[in-house]
Amino acid sequence: MSELTAAGSTRRRVLEIGGLLAGGSFAGCTGGENDSETNDTASGRANATNRANSHAVEAAPMGTVAFEEVPRSLFVGFPQYADMAVALGHGDAVNTIYSPELAGEVMSAYTARLNGVSPNWSALSDPLADGLSKERLYELDSHVHFLDPAYVSTQQNWGASDIDEIAGNVGPWFGNFYSGTHDDPPKPYRDNYRYYSLWDLFGKVARVLREQERYRKLKSIHDGVRSTIRSNLPSKAERPTAVRVTLNADNSAFYTYHLNRPGYWLADTRPLGARDAFAEKEWSSLWGEVGYETMLEADPDVIFHLWSVSSQHDLSDVRNRITNTPAGRKLTAVRDDRLYPGGMRYQGPIMNLFQLEMTAKQLYPDQFGEWPDYASGEPYPKIPAGEQLFDRGKVARIIDGTA
Structure with missing residues (x-):
């Protein structure tokens, strides 16, 4: 054009x-x-x-x-x-x-x-x-x-x-x-x-x-978060296996998404470098679909359920549906209580800051502090100041123009 x-x-x-x-x-x-x-x-x-x-x-x-x-x-x-x-x-x-x-x-x-x-x-x-x-x-x-x-x-x-x-x-x-x-x-x-x-x-x-000045200030905060993550990641061998999924409507299969491929849809998972349990899978579209038995064969340590920050994809309901199947009950992530809410792929800078912090805690609690109990649809949990990856007050002041 x-x-x-x-x-x-x-x-x-x-x-x-x-x-x-x-x-x-x-x-x-x-x-x-x-x-x-x-x-x-x-x-x-x-x-x-x-x-x-x-x-x-x-x-x-x-x-x-x-x-x-x-x-x-x-x-x-x-x-x-x-x-x-x-x-x-x-x-x-x-x-x-x-x-x-x-x-x-x-x-x-x-x-x-x-x-x-x-x-x-x-x-x-x-x-x-x-x-x-x-x-x-x-x-x-x-x-x-x-x-x-x-x-x-x-x-x-x-x-x-x-x-x-x-x-x-x-x-x-x-x-x-x-x-x-x-x-x-x-x-x-x-x-x-x-x-x-x-x-x-x-x-x-x-x-x-x-608004270049606001951008520069927010990018400085993002750069700090990324630096904190990089300097505290465990070695690759010590990182858990993980998948990003959405359970389909009839509870028969999972829509699956990669964690570490290029693209800003993965801007909240790729920097954390978890081992993608489906890394070798190639799909004809932007996502794949696997049944319970295939999921159990991969048996990831951590499962992120996309969109489950919202009540429309309530994580407690997802958990109940998974555990109502024989294979689902055997999944390590479910048994170890490491089925976690994921955010949005269509993320902008505000979502990205929170989702980076959320994913870091879900994957590496020893390094970044534990992810607290959380109910889908509720406000993002209150994180102790010493365990926050970025300053909420500073971000708010940049947005309202007072920083």
């Missing part, structure tokens, strides 16, 4: 604002020799302000995306971008999000420990629930769409002309979906695609919102 196409929406908005200013001046008077001078002065001030606020951000696969001002209405596809907006002090600008109830409950569990940070996503609509709708995008009239155009091209009824139409008439696209898994993007995008880490992508979103 060219810079011209991506900037089309912001130019349209400047023209609209200019038209409103002109309309107001004519509506309130009968005209006179000073009208032209007054309008020129107002237009000059507006143009100067726009030039001061204009900026451009380069990111794959969009190329260079130009903005005349900081976006004030944010379309969000997947929750990592809403998390980023909250972290940068722009959470109120988010106007839609994928799976708002689930994402909102998970995010609220974490932000309950950040004083003054309380995003409410439950009332937002899900833009992907019934398929991505061009009409809905026009209704929302967002200043930017935090969704990868390469991903959009895979959706029903979306071609290159539709993608360009929304960028030109509403607001530019800005997202990178396939960095989540390092899966191949659609062929038309492959030559110009790049894979970013979660925090590199967060840095680009920070540039879109002109």
Whole structure:
């Protein structure tokens, strides 16, 4: 997508604002020799302000995306971008999000420990629930769409002309979906695609919102967490085997996900370096499916159940369903009480900080302190100050702009 196409929406908005200013001046008077001078002065001030606020951000696969001002209405596809907006002090600008109830409950569990940070996503609509709708995008009239155009091209009824139409008439696209898994993007995008880490992508979103200083402060905290983890990890031979799963609806099998592969979907497990019990498994999609007998053959020391920070995937119910099967009762992780709640794969920086800490405690209690008793859907547990991997108060102050 060219810079011209991506900037089309912001130019349209400047023209609209200019038209409103002109309309107001004519509506309130009968005209006179000073009208032209007054309008020129107002237009000059507006143009100067726009030039001061204009900026451009380069990111794959969009190329260079130009903005005349900081976006004030944010379309969000997947929750990592809403998390980023909250972290940068722009959470109120988010106007839609994928799976708002689930994402909102998970995010609220974490932000309950950040004083003054309380995003409410439950009332937002899900833009992907019934398929991505061009009409809905026009209704929302967002200043930017935090969704990868390469991903959009895979959706029903979306071609290159539709993608360009929304960028030109509403607001530019800005997202990178396939960095989540390092899966191949659609062929038309492959030559110009790049894979970013979660925090590199967060840095680009920070540039879109002109919040580079907040980003640098949060990244410093994240770097500290990663350094603490690296310096305290036991040797590879001493690390437990682990799997990340979701129990399917009829209790017959587990959806399984890797722990240490590339991509920001694993930004909370890969740094902990546990031994993936299914490391050698290759699946045709982004996850696999194994039955109870296969799970028992692998018999991991630790099982993370994805999404179980939320009440929608209540861990006590999951445990009961597993132990109601003969093979499930024999699983070492279940017998040793090492079936743990996992967070979200679609994690942004706030989720990532808490999920890194959570996973560290679940895997290595001797090094990072024990993971306490926790009920799905409750706020993230209170961790003693001496066992926290990052300072909650400092994170909250960065987000609200007082740090």
